[in-house]
Amino acid sequence: MGRLFGTDGVRGLANRDVTAELALNLSVAVAHELSARGAYGGRRATAVVGRDPRASGEFLSASVMAGFASAGVDVLDAGVLPTPAIAYLTKRLSAEMGAMLSASHNAMPDNGIKYFASGGHKLADEIEDRISERMGTGWERPVGAAVGRIRPFPQGAEFYIDHLLEAVPARLDGLHVVIDAAHGAASVVGPEVFQRAGATVDAIGSDPDGLNINDGYGSTHLEQLQRAVVARGADLGLALDGDADRCLAVDADGQVVDGDQIMAILAVELHERGRLRDDTLVATVMSNLGLLRAMEQQGIIVVQTGVGDRYVLEKMRAHSYSLGGEQSGHVIMLDHGTTGDGVLTALSVAGAVVSSGKPLSELAAVMQRMPQVLINVKDVDKNAVDTHGGVQAEVQAVEAELGERGRVLLRKSGTEPVVRVMIEADTAERAQHFGDHLAGVVRRHLSL
Structure with missing residues (x-):
């Protein structure tokens, strides 16, 4: 049997590979492993659970919550929210664990489970391995008042929006943006936070029905966004993926600005403000050579890791670096979050356009992509x-x-x-x- 966890949680075809039974049993093992890592002053451990809108998330999230509660963990059901929102809420609420039901940019039939430890951090490989070893082992089940309680937590969306607004580098008044939410987890909070930040917002891909997530929209299907930006005369377009932990952009002419270019824009902007810690950007081995060459010209060091934003984050945390990410659009801004956040990235790109007074195309020209x-x-x-x-x-x-x-x-x-x-x-x-x-x-x- 291969390793249960991949580079970003457990993922596969929903109800075949990722089943209700797996979700329940895995969450029991997670509860035991993470609850065993510390004492909580006599109170029970708490978990925050969220999901993207895909249909299978309805029964899988129920199974995850059942697993946690059966192991004596109290559960806050945050409903449909982006992955980074669940990470943020796990940290803000001092929860011992979090879980997000999503297959990210994959097609609707797939689903997955991402777990967070206290502080909103993704699990290290060795913790995942211990969780896998716990699967199917015997355990003493709590009964009566010792079982966990499950409660809805609808205010989580407002908590997350407030957090994003605090992180916006500049008001976006006068900026016209098109937001493509991939019919995914940020279909509500994505356009909403841009409107509150002052932008004029056209939203596309923001009508999820449980079946249409990532279907012709979002960061893996930029054609609709390119057409919309040009047709509506917008300043730029911003595309999220299904769970909104990544972002790609489109300039006013409909040209794609990928994750490497976004990292270059943000690295230069932070560097100029003295906010790029140790003048270092963390990227993966998949990043374009053009990024490395551009950063060298700007006096910025690039540290490379294996593929996966979790490995970028591990390197950033180990050395307190402030910015890192992937070509695919996962961008981590450690001063504001514990994981890749597509909406935060989108706000930061828009803020750089406003604060610089330059169009996105000019900002993106700081690096030239090699074919x-x-x-x-x-x-x-x-x-x-x-x-x-x-x-x-x-x-x-x-x-x-x-x-x-x-x-x-x-x-x-x-x-x-x-x-x-x-x-x-x-x-x-x-x-x-x-x-x-x-x-x-x-x-x-x-x-x-």
Whole structure:
């Protein structure tokens, strides 16, 4: 059996891979592990639970809450809210744990569970492993008044909106934005917080029905946002994903501004204000070489980690860095949150536009992206990609041919059954050529 937890919680096809039984049993194990980590002055441990709008979240959140309560943990049901809102509420309410039901940017049939420890932090690998070991072990069940209680917590949305408004770097009066909420968890709070910050807001992808999350909208489907920004004459567009922990942007001409460019904009802005701690940005190995080169020119150090915002966060916490993130749009601003927050990122980008007086296109031009190709290779043994001699020999050959004019990265996905082949080169044609070549090598050697 493979590792239960991936790079961002437990994820899979809802009601097949991620079942009510799994959600309940896993939450019991989480309750036991996290409750055992400290005493709470005689009171019971508390958990905050939220979800995105997908239909399966209705029964899965009920199972998670049942698991917590059956283990003697009191539960605050925050309802539909972004992942970073649940992390924030876990910290603000001094809860011992939190849980978010979401498969992020994945299609509606999938779902997942992300857990937070006290302080709103994602679980370290070793804690996840101990939780997995607890699954199915015997335990003494509380009875009577010792069982946990489940209570609705609708005020969580207002708490989160107030938190975001306190973090806005500048009022947004006079700014016209289009918000694409992916029919997801921020469909209400996303447009609402921008309106309260003073912006003129057009919202799209903000009518969730339980089935349409990420369907043609959001950060993985930017076409609707690009068209809307141009058609409505907006200053910029901001796209969230299903659980609103990531954000991508579109400038006034409909050109995409990706997570690397967003990090570059925010790093420079913080650097100029003396707020970029140790003049350091934390990024993953997936970030474009253009980001590294641009930051070097700005006198900003880039520290790289493995793929996954949790690893970015671990590095940031270990060294008290203030900014980090991923090309996909996960951006962590440690002075304001404990995890990637798409709405906070969107507000920060909009604030940079207002405070600088420059259009987003000019701010994004601080870095030039090198041509990059990313190919997902399906139906292969992803666990063998790092050890297969034939694959690694071809990787070394391509690296030698690219030299300093590009780079190669092959890795197994932590959230999907694929191998990701990434190539950067000095031209788009060379990047595509080598990408296609290595994708073929992976298929030939690792096909199931």
